[in-house]
Amino acid sequence: MxxxxxxxxxxxxxxxxxxxxxxxxxxxxxxxxxxxxxxxxxxxxxxxxxxxxxxxxxxxxxxxxxxxxxxxxxxxxxxxxxxxxxxxxxxxxxxxxxxxxxxxxxxxxxxxxxxxxxxxxxxxxxxxxxxxxxxxxxxxxxRTAPHAGLGTREFDVLNALLDGHGVEAIALRLRLSPKTVANYQTTIRQKLGVVSAMGLLQYARQHGLRH
Missing domain, CATH: 3.40.50.2300 (Response regulator)
Known part of the structure; x- marks a missing residue:
């Protein structure tokens, strides 16, 4: 059989x-x-x-x-x-x-x-x-990529930011408060060593997160 x-x-x-x-x-x-x-x-x-x-x-x-x-x-x-x-x-x-x-x-x-x-x-x-x-x-x-050290929620927020969504839209999408999303955004930038949205995009391109 x-x-x-x-x-x-x-x-x-x-x-x-x-x-x-x-x-x-x-x-x-x-x-x-x-x-x-x-x-x-x-x-x-x-x-x-x-x-x-x-x-x-x-x-x-x-x-x-x-x-x-x-x-x-x-x-x-x-x-x-x-x-x-x-x-x-x-x-x-x-x-x-x-x-x-x-x-x-x-x-x-x-x-x-x-x-x-x-x-x-x-x-x-x-x-x-x-x-x-x-x-x-x-x-x-x-193991050595800076974004590999992000927590799961931080990674979700990072991807949403790279997709062009604002804080309010991300909060709605992930069922979080806008303040929480804003805090995540600040933490992500600190961990990745960038200070602006443009720096975040440049980091993403350098590491293959976005083309």
Missing amino acids: SAAPIRVGLVDDHAVVRFGYRRLLELEGLSVALEAGDAESAYAALGRHARLPVDVLIVDLALPGHSGLALLRRVRGRWPDARVLIFTMHDDAGTVTQCLRAGAAGFVTKSSDPELLIDAVRQVARGQVALSPDIAALTDGA
Whole structure:
């Protein structure tokens, strides 16, 4: 009797991308049991089941509304054994560190060969940690990048600032008070050694956080 196929969830805001990767996964004998275009709908779809309906959840970081990192934390908070594989264009050391700290079981960049994604899904389903070669090469550098020392909330605020959101908008998005967000902004600048919004953008470009 053959083993049941690995059940996969796909969370990516581009429908065409989801379609392409669903076809790829299905051709390799994997079962796509869930699809979503944003973090909220993904979490809601997962929560409609008594038990987690997927063996591996593939999550892009750049999602509308709440980020893929926020979804990762939320899923791991409710289902500690959930196996989440980050699949994204972001490839900076600090982001990798934050995702692994939050409980990601793997991190693969979208520039990787398709076979690497398939292999990573299978590794994660077996309980292993899967990193694409370009990400594995970054992990040593992640320890020394200044932004790798940010707390999880600070990293959320940093990403929102780099996306161009103001203090009030970030407060609403992260469900914090504007004063708390302003304090985070000050702390982030101190830790990164910058004194202005322009300095923050320059830091982000130098460290690959934004292009």
